[in-house]
Amino acid sequence: RLLERDLRQALAEEQLRVHYQPLADCGGGKIVGFEALVRWTHPVRGPISPVQFIPLAEECGLIMPLGAWVMRRACTDAATWPDDKLVAVNLSPAQFRHADLAKEILAVLKETGLPANRLELEVTESLLIDDPDRVLATLQVLKEAGVRISLDDFGTGYSSLSYLQRFPFDKIKIDRSFVSQMEKNADSMSIIRAVIALGKSLRIKVTAEGVESASQLNLLQQENCDLVQGYLLGKPMAKEDLGKMLSIAS
Ligand code: G
Ligand code: G
Ligand code: MN
Ligand code: NA
Numbered sequence: 001r002l003l004e005r006d007l008r009q010a011l012a013e014e015q016l017r018v019h020y021q022p023l024a025d026c027g028g029g030k031i032v033g034f035e036a037l038v039r040w041t042h043p044v045r046g047p048i049s050p051v052q053f054i055p056l057a058e059e060c061g062l063i064m065p066l067g068a069w070v071m072r073r074a075c076t077d078a079a080t081w082p083d084d085k086l087v088a089v090n091l092s093p094a095q096f097r098h099a100d101l102a103k104e105i106l107a108v109l110k111e112t113g114l115p116a117n118r119l120e121l122e123v124t125e126s127l128l129i130d131d132p133d134r135v136l137a138t139l140q141v142l143k144e145a146g147v148r149i150s151l152d153d154f155g156t157g158y159s160s161l162s163y164l165q166r167f168p169f170d171k172i173k174i175d176r177s178f179v180s181q182m183e184k185n186a187d188s189m190s191i192i193r194a195v196i197a198l199g200k201s202l203r204i205k206v207t208a209e210g211v212e213s214a215s216q217l218n219l220l221q222q223e224n225c226d227l228v229q230g231y232l233l234g235k236p237m238a239k240e241d242l243g244k245m246l247s248i249a250s
Contacts, residue, residue: 004060006042007053011065016040018073019236022245023088023207026217026225031245033086035122035229036074037236038066058094067095068104075112075119077239081246088120088150093127096134102141109145116146120171123149125157128167136167143168150207155191161198169204176210176230182219189219196223 010016020034040048057063071089078087095101109116121142127135139149150171151163155178164172174195181188192208199206208220211230220228234245 007056007062010040018070019238020242021229021236022234023227023229024233026220026228033088035088036070038070054092058092063092063094064098071105071108075108075114078118079112079114086118086120088122090122096127096138102138105142106145120148120150122152124152125159128163129158139168164202171205171207172199173207173209179208179210179216182216193223196225
């Protein structure tokens with residue numbers, strides 16, 4: 001069992017890293033930015049997935065310091081990239097329970113010098129259920145400052161189309177489960193096509209996640225998807241390994 005003490009130590013002893021996965025323009029392949037993904041290498045147990053330690057951090061009250069650490073790291077790194085590259089940072093619903101979230105994020109932008117329009121926040125549908133008025137207020141403060149908001153894992157939670165009307169999303173990310181099935185399952189393809197059409201009519205950009213093959217990319221290009229992400233374009237990597245990606249077609 002993962003221990004709270006280990007995670008506290010990880011934060012204090014810099015066992016955490018942030019890796020970056022490219023986000024690319026679907027049609028032209030240009031890299032438009034990177035998603036920040038936290039990584040933990042436990043000194044004894046080795047690599048531990050955020051799928052395990054993010055929920056632990058939420059339970060034991062470490063999600064705020066952990067989230068703040070990731071945000072500061074990601075914005076510091078992104079400030080060194082060409083100014084047409086954005087960074088996307090995942091936020092857990094638990095972070096929105098703290099009244100100061102927007103203020104803290106804006107303080108990190110100020111401190112690191114990253115322009116607000118180069119930061120994108122990835123939130124999931126589960127966030128929108130709990131206390132939508134409060135979440136909306138926080139997102140609006142950030143949005144007014146110029147930060148972009150992206151709806152992650154779209155289609156897997158309790159999707160409601162009214163969310164798209166009510167919340168100020170700039171992007172929808174179609175969950176990778178639909179992309180992985182798109183060639184085998186006609187319904188997955190139909191859902192992808194419908195989300196792309198919905199995005200076009202609402203002027204919300206659509207990203208397809210989990211693109212692993214050239215044939216998937218081809219289909220998404222035929223459907224005029226806006227953006228793609230996945231192992232085909234690049235796996236999450238350490239910032240030291242981004243060099244080539246940062247100079248491609250910038
Ligand atoms: O990168 P990987 O597939 O291991 O990520 C697994 C899950 O962990 C994904 O759902 C991703 O959104 C989430 N995750 C990765 N980094 C962060 C982070 O910094 N904060 C939060 N809240 N979730 C993250
Ligand atoms: O929930 P979220 O979309 O934030 O999750 C991002 C996670 O998806 C990361 O942990 C990343 O490692 C994983 N991922 C990214 N691209 C691919 C892909 O092409 N295939 C698979 N199987 N996982 C991917
Ligand atoms: Mn994400
Ligand atoms: Na996702």
